[in-house]
Amino acid sequence: MKPQETQKPAANSVLDQRKRQVVTKGDALFDIACETKSVAGSVSQRACVFCGSRVVLYPLADALHLVHGPIGCASYTWDIRGALSSGPQLHRMSFSTDLSEMDIILGGEKQLYRCLVELIDAYRPKAAFVYSTCIVGLIGDDVEAVCAQVSREKGLSVIPVFSEGFAGTKKDGYKAACDALGRLLGTGSTEGIVPHAINLLGEFNLAGETWLIKDYYRRMGVDVVATVTGDGRIDDIRRMHGAALNVVQCSGSVMHLAKRLKEQFGQPYIRVSYFGVEDTAKALYDVAEHFGDAAMMDRARALVREEVAALMPELMCIKKDLAGKRAAVYVGGSFKAFSLVRALRLLGMGTVLAGSQTGTKEDYRELEKICDPGTVIVDDTNPLELCAFLKEKGCDLLIGGVKERPIAHKLGLGFCDHNHERKKSLAGFVGMLNFAREVQATVMSPVWQFVPRPSGAAERTP
Amino acid sequence: MLLRHTTAAVAEREALTINPAKTCQPIGAMYAALGIHACLPHSHGSQGCCSYHRSTLTRHYKEPVMAGTSSFTEGSSVFGGQANLLQAIANIFSIYDPDVIAVHTTCLSETIGDDLVQIIAKAREEGSIPPGKMVIHTNTPSYAGSHVTGFSSMVKSMVGYFSEPSDTRSQTxxxxxxxxxxxxxxxxxxxxxxxxxxxxxxxxxxxxxxxxxxxxxxxxxxxxxxxxxxxxxxxxxxxxxxxxxxxxxxxxxxxxxxxxxxxxxxxxxxxxxxxxxxxxxxxxxxxxxxxxxEEERGRLIDVMTDMGQYLQGKRVALWGDPDQLVALSEFLVDLDMKPVYVVTGTPGKVFERRMEKALQGRVPEAQIRQGATADMFLMHQWIKQEPVDLLIGNTYGKYIARDEDIPFVRHGFPILDRVGHSYFPTVGYAGAIRLLEKFLDVFLDRRDRDDPEERFELVM
Missing domain, CATH: 3.40.50.1980 (Nitrogenase molybdenum iron protein domain)
Incomplete structure (x- = not known):
């Protein structure tokens, strides 16, 4: 006898301990619990400290990235994020000290030293990052000392990243990465940097997005000194303190660095987003405003006019298909969720569920403000909850990452990867059009006529 | 040239793995556990491990992969993960209601020294395991063995926890x-x-x-x-x-x-x-x-005879897991092909001896390497010294395939960039025909693309 499908839990899909991490807009008292540790046993979609640090630093293409630990941590992060480089490709290799049982007993410092020396001799990188994994924190290797020694001997910056997986959440990994970058700050010459120069922070050049954004600023007459870290280079980080302004996207990952730059060098920062027409335009205007340069503002306005005019006709066509459809958004950082809610609205779509893995209270209040009444807002959700809400709310589209994609498809929903597996640029004006096309293609796909959809099914009219 | 830094000269490395031909134990235990009905795999360690394994399995199978984690914190790394696992077991049964929870350890919980047998016994004592339900476990320290070892250990644990001795023998x-x-x-x-x-x-x-x-x-x-x-x-x-x-x-x-x-x-x-x-x-x-x-077998041999001329003497580089490599090598030799480079990151005693047998004395030039420094970097260096005609292995071969312009057939784990492996077997006679089709496709597509016009042929 073959067992039958077991359609399990349904009645109450929210773990008791998690009840305060789920709220609905319109609830009398909006008080979401967040920035908590995940509940043990929950099928959380979150990752660890190491993951967070790797995400931030990995796109630095001319640096060596050595993962100090057993093989897994290196192999699971081997070239999985499409952070493109216009030059060196060293970041796409996977280097590991591959610690074995004996190293755990005797310590991994010698192994680390040998690996660093061999790698630096072979690849001559601009700098090296050494990521500590769980086990390294536990066996107590003095990674700092080994890095310092190799640094002296080889004459380049060898920087430890304190990213033991258990020491917090992915967010703490962002901070560990920013601390590592902090060691490079102010170490390069700022000669030749023009007054109208900025740094792009929290832009990872997925699908070439950094190039697009840089081009917008260039057209406004603004130079970009460093990008942290999309298509990033070590020497740029060393001189980034010479720029007039830090423009911070994906604030969760690099805010720490922006604050540090402000403290150390008095460099101001602004928060922006490049997702959606409104947010992209604002990101450009805010920079022009910062420089107080009327001509620059005129150029920005002209650019926005030109770009928007180019995409609007098609966008309005797509909107006809999508108007009234419902979307759910579950992403890593909450700042992106704001943009997505706005971008979806531009397409005539409502957002019935919005959430993130790592949002703060402040973020969720902001999210609540821009969402429609009745929108469910979740922190650190899991597949069971997600499915229950998607069914209850009747969705046509889920926006998420790797682990959410097959869930959406099984439910018969359209899906859009707004994480690192996006294949087309979703940033900027061009990105808005790509996003709209992708949403249209998935929501209106002919495949849905062959499958049952939970509710709110999109009928494709021929 | 993504791997432009790779040199042909092989420098002996004492330490250091570059572009590994393996991953760590826990993911194997997770995959094995998914082969038990209504089982929720559980990763006893930091949250990242579980997330990485689920993501990798999802990329390979394009399926949702469910698993729990003990979500270790700094506290658990000092005081042990018992409290986390007890809470996890209670939570999982009350919310996700599986028949079985299959716990595997990680480098973290192994080094802390959590005693899984004792923790599971305590969970039972506390009444968190409903009647008829099971919690099983296996030890999968990431610093020993490989993903294959982890798989093997979880299967062994299934025997340890479930198999019941009997006085009678069935025909099963x-x-x-x-x-x-x-x-x-x-x-x-x-x-x-x-x-x-x-x-x-x-x-x-x-x-x-x-x-x-x-x-x-x-x-x-x-x-x-x-x-x-x-x-x-x-x-x-x-x-x-x-x-x-x-x-x-x-x-x-x-x-x-x-x-x-x-x-x-x-x-x-x-x-x-x-x-x-x-x-x-x-x-x-x-x-x-x-x-x-019999007929399936006959069809396989028929294809082997019909198309053998395109395969004879081709030099092949393979990497992946020992069991696959041995079987594939034997088949390649039967096709009169030459598995010249074979690499696995998985350690083990019998691999080289079994490889020797599989090669049937017909590929004296074969280079075989296993263990820590047996990685894709070494494989690439060998290829640079003397090239091959075909690559067979997981997705990570695509860098070499592109840089060296070598035909490439994906096989093994993980395959992150193609579908088909979940649906079409490579075991059995029909599976062998599928492998043959794949080999022939990449060879003949290459000829159709590269042959000069006067050599371009309609019939092959």
């Missing part, structure tokens, strides 16, 4: 398929079924990681070996362990625990290995080989 054949695709497990069941054998295949990820689209997200899909079937493995007539690296440990444990004799075989990939598998099933099922299987 246990088949431990090893770390193969859901499609392969389905094919193994089909072949056994055609021969009238009553077989228990475990683990069995068919109908779990190749689930159909139904408009529902089924938390526990209908596939997977059931608890009652696992219990009955103790009274079976024999266990066939397909592949020593992934399956032998469990088969031997079953022999020791329940006295079920076992036979370790090569994974049934290719002609001869499938012959041996079919013959073993025939012996133990006591029935003849049906015509339908």
């Amino acid at each position: 054949i246990n088949i431990i398929p090893g770390w193969v695709e859901p499609s392969d497990m389905r094919e193994i069941k089909r072949l056994a079924g055609l021969m009238g054998a009553d077989a228990i295949v475990f683990p069995d990820t068919s109908d779990v990681l190749d689930a159909p689209q139904t408009g529902k997200h089924v938390f526990y899909p209908k596939g997977g070996v059931t608890m009652p079937a696992l219990r009955r493995t103790g009274e079976s007539a024999v266990t066939l362990a397909l592949g020593p690296a992934a399956s032998e440990a469990a088969a031997k444990a079953l022999d020791v625990k329940c006295g079920v004799p076992c036979e370790t075989m090569t994974l049934p990939i290719g002609l001869q290995a499938t012959d041996r598998f079919i013959d073993a099933v025939r012996q133990y099922s006591g029935r003849g080989v049906p015509a339908i299987i």
Whole structure:
């Protein structure tokens, strides 16, 4: 006898301990619990400290990235994020000290030293990052000392990243990465940097997005000194303190660095987003405003006019298909969720569920403000909850990452990867059009006529 | 040239793995556990481990992969993870209601020294494990072995926790398929079924990681070996362990625990290995080989004869898991091809000896390497010294394929950039035909692309 499908839990899909991490807009008292540790046993979609640090630093293409630990941590992060480089490709290799049982007993410092020396001799990188994994924190290797020694001997910056997986959440990994970058700050010459120069922070050049954004600023007459870290280079980080302004996207990952730059060098920062027409335009205007340069503002306005005019006709066509459809958004950082809610609205779509893995209270209040009444807002959700809400709310589209994609498809929903597996640029004006096309293609796909959809099914009219 | 930094000269590395041909144990334990019906794998360690394994399995199978984690914090790394696991077990049964929780450890919980047997006993004492439900565990320290070892350990634990000794022997054949695709497990069941054998295949990820689209997200899909079937493995007539690296440990444990004799075989990939598998099933099922299987075999040999001219003498580089490499190499030699470079990151005693046997003395120039520094970087260096005509291995070969412009057939784990492996087997005679088709496609597509106009041929 073959067992039958077991359609399990349904009645109450929210773990008791998690009840305060789920709220609905319109609830009398909006008080979401967040920035908590995940509940043990929950099928959380979150990752660890190491993951967070790797995400931030990995796109630095001319640096060596050595993962100090057993093989897994290196192999699971081997070239999985499409952070493109216009030059060196060293970041796409996977280097590991591959610690074995004996190293755990005797310590991994010698192994680390040998690996660093061999790698630096072979690849001559601009700098090296050494990521500590769980086990390294536990066996107590003095990674700092080994890095310092190799640094002296080889004459380049060898920087430890304190990213033991258990020491917090992915967010703490962002901070560990920013601390590592902090060691490079102010170490390069700022000669030749023009007054109208900025740094792009929290832009990872997925699908070439950094190039697009840089081009917008260039057209406004603004130079970009460093990008942290999309298509990033070590020497740029060393001189980034010479720029007039830090423009911070994906604030969760690099805010720490922006604050540090402000403290150390008095460099101001602004928060922006490049997702959606409104947010992209604002990101450009805010920079022009910062420089107080009327001509620059005129150029920005002209650019926005030109770009928007180019995409609007098609966008309005797509909107006809999508108007009234419902979307759910579950992403890593909450700042992106704001943009997505706005971008979806531009397409005539409502957002019935919005959430993130790592949002703060402040973020969720902001999210609540821009969402429609009745929108469910979740922190650190899991597949069971997600499915229950998607069914209850009747969705046509889920926006998420790797682990959410097959869930959406099984439910018969359209899906859009707004994480690192996006294949087309979703940033900027061009990105808005790509996003709209992708949403249209998935929501209106002919495949849905062959499958049952939970509710709110999109009928494709021929 | 993505790998532009790779030099041809091989410098002996003492330490250091570059572009690994393996990953760590826990993901193997997770994959094996998914082959038990209504089982929720559970990672006893930091949250990242679980997230990485689920993401990697999802990228390979394009399926939702459910697993819990103990979500270690700094506190647990000091005081141990007992409190986390106890809470996790209680939470999982109350919310996700699986039949089985299959816990595997990580480098973190192993080094802390958490005693899983004791923690599980305590959970039972506290009443967090409902009657009829099971919590099983296996130890998978990431700093030893590889993903294959982790798989093997979890399968062995299934025997330890479930198999029940019996005074009577049934006619049933246990088949431990090893770390193969859901499609392969389905094919193994089909072949056994055609021969009238009553077989228990475990683990069995068919109908779990190749689930159909139904408009529902089924938390526990209908596939997977059931608890009652696992219990009955103790009274079976024999266990066939397909592949020593992934399956032998469990088969031997079953022999020791329940006295079920076992036979370790090569994974049934290719002609001869499938012959041996079919013959073993025939012996133990006591029935003849049906015509339908004879005909499948005949069709395979027919393709081998028809298209052999395009394969003869081709030099092949392979990497991946030991059981697959041995079986593939034997098949390649039977096709008159030359597996010249073979690399696996998985350590193990019998691999080199088995490889030697598989090569049948016909590839004296073969270079075989296993263990820590046996990685894709070394493989690439060998290729730079003397090139090959074909690459066979997981997705990570695509860098070499592109840089060196070499035809590439994906096989093994993980395959992150193609589909098909979940649906079309490479085991059995039909699977061998599929492999042949893949080899021929990449060779002949290449000729159609590269041959000068005057040499361009319609008929091949």
